[in-house]
Amino acid sequence: MNHFFTQIRKEVKRTPLDYLLLLTSGVFFLVFLQIFKGERRESMLVLAVFACFYIAWGIIHHVHDRTLHVKNMVEYIVIAASVLLLLLMMFI
Amino acid sequence: MIKTVKHALHYLFIPSEKNNYRAKLIQHDLLSIYLCIILLFTVAIRQGNHLGRAGQILGVATDITTDKLLLYTNEERTKSNLAPLSLNEKLSIAAEKKAENMFTENYWAHFAPDGKTPWDFINQANYHYEFAGENLAKNFLFSKNVVDAWMNSPTHRENLLRPEFSEVGYAVRTGVLNGEETTLVVQMFGKPAVGEAIAQQPMQPQVAQQPVQAQEAGKVLSEVKRYPNTPVIPAFSIVYMFLGVLVMVFAIDFYVATRLKVIRLHGNSLAHMMFLLLIGVGVVFFLTKGAIL
Numbered sequence: 250m251n252h253f254f255t256q257i258r259k260e261v262k263r264t265p266l267d268y269l270l271l272l273t274s275g276v277f278f279l280v281f282l283q284i285f286k287g288e289r290r291e292s293m294l295v296l297a298v299f300a301c302f303y304i305a306w307g308i309i310h311h312v313h314d315r316t317l318h319v320k321n322m323v324e325y326i327v328i329a330a331s332v333l334l335l336l337l338m339m340f341i
Numbered sequence: 342m343i344k345t346v347k348h349a350l351h352y353l354f355i356p357s358e359k360n361n362y363r364a365k366l367i368q369h370d371l372l373s374i375y376l377c378i379i380l381l382f383t384v385a386i387r388q389g390n391h392l393g394r395a396g397q398i399l400g401v402a403t404d405i406t407t408d409k410l411l412l413y414t415n416e417e418r419t420k421s422n423l424a425p426l427s428l429n430e431k432l433s434i435a436a437e438k439k440a441e442n443m444f445t446e447n448y449w450a451h452f453a454p455d456g457k458t459p460w461d462f463i464n465q466a467n468y469h470y471e472f473a474g475e476n477l478a479k480n481f482l483f484s485k486n487v488v489d490a491w492m493n494s495p496t497h498r499e500n501l502l503r504p505e506f507s508e509v510g511y512a513v514r515t516g517v518l519n520g521e522e523t524t525l526v527v528q529m530f531g532k533p534a535v536g537e538a539i540a541q542q543p544m545q546p547q548v549a550q551q552p553v554q555a556q557e558a559g560k561v562l563s564e565v566k567r568y569p570n571t572p573v574i575p576a577f578s579i580v581y582m583f584l585g586v587l588v589m590v591f592a593i594d595f596y597v598a599t600r601l602k603v604i605r606l607h608g609n610s611l612a613h614m615m616f617l618l619l620i621g622v623g624v625v626f627f628l629t630k631g632a633i634l
Contacts, residue, residue, distance in 0.1 A: 253592070256599040260611050271612060275619035282623055287480040287632025290521050296623065303616050307608060316606060320369060324608035327372045331379055332584075332620050336627070338383040339580055 267310045274302050296336055300329035356594050362603045366590045367610075375583075405526060407433070407511040409484035414501060414509065414528075417492055421502050429531065432510025435466035436527040439475070443525060444516040451475060451634065463529060474500040474530040479523050481631030487526055490633045497633055506530040580624055588617045 261268045278299040285291035307325035311317040356362045415425035439462045448454055459475040476497050481487045491497035512527040595610040
């Protein structure tokens with residue numbers, strides 16, 4: 250377990266700004282969900298924006314890392330789309 | 342047999358040479374299959390919605406019931422040393438009429454756009470009162486969260502814990518409001534008038550004071566649909582199971598890959614974990630939050 254957290258720390262230290270940006274966007278995502286509580290359409294819109302941001306974040310992160318590849322992009326798109334569709338299916 | 346299962350699990354969950362150092366469950370092909378399955382389910386659910394069977398398919402509507410609302414309301418009153426409220430049929434009819442009116446007139450407010458007040462509905466239900474009040478909630482999924490939200494708002498709390506009230510009526514209705522499926526909860530409080538004379542001109546009823554939201558002109562009137570109140574647990578279990586399994590596999594992948602120090606051309610497992618965990622917290626918001634008025 251120690252190794253796990255050490256590696257997380259190492260990874261975050263490698264590109265701290267990227268992770269800070271991701272975490273900040275996550276906090277905004279939750280804040281907006283709180284603001285639009287009870288408004289499903291707006292909540293879904295917030296979720297969609299967050300999912301799109303995540304895809305953009307992934308691309309920028311891999312550009313910085315010089316590891317950008319179509320496979321990487323597809324992975325971010327598929328994960329974001331899966332989550333978005335899953336929640337759409339459940340709540341709308 | 343055990344060896345085969347062990348190998349299969351290893352192949353699915355642990356990055357190794359056999360799966361090109363990426364757990365099979367999070368490789369592109371399987372991730373794409375998940376997406377296709379979810380897409381198919383979404384289409385099926387949408388079709389179910391058109392046929393009015395959404396609640397039957399996944400049970401996503403709500404688990405809010407009158408019994409639970411009354412139970413939790415009375416629990417709060419008992420905690421404050423107040424007499425429990427009894428369910429009144431006429432108040433429940435008034436609440437039903439109010440909910441129906443909100444759907445047909447397409448508004449979310451204590452006062453209807455045509456000026457109808459909460460106590461108009463109570464009077465129409467032939468309930469003669471000395472005191473009356475109304476609490477509203479929408480898009481909650483659990484009864485407990487509705488009562489908790491009311492208790493956290495001073496004006497709604499005041500209604501809930503008003504010693505004068507002795508009776509209550511509820512309506513839990515699902516329909517289309519402002520173009521989206523909405524679950525409305527109407528709670529109407531009352532203290533019956535002692536004599537007919539008092540009933541004619543009641544005292545000012547108490548409604549949780551919030552500004553009335555005017556509706557945009559020209560909007561199509563909503564239709565009122567009734568969906569069965571089915572348990573919501575299975576639907577959310579699916580979401581949590583999916584998110585949980587993915588987070589776990591990405592965590593294992595991150596751990597093993599960093600241990601093995603392999604260089605791979607894949608997405609960032611740590612970022613995927615963070616994203617999925619944030620979504621998980623977001624789902625909790627969906628589950629517990631709604632709007633009150």
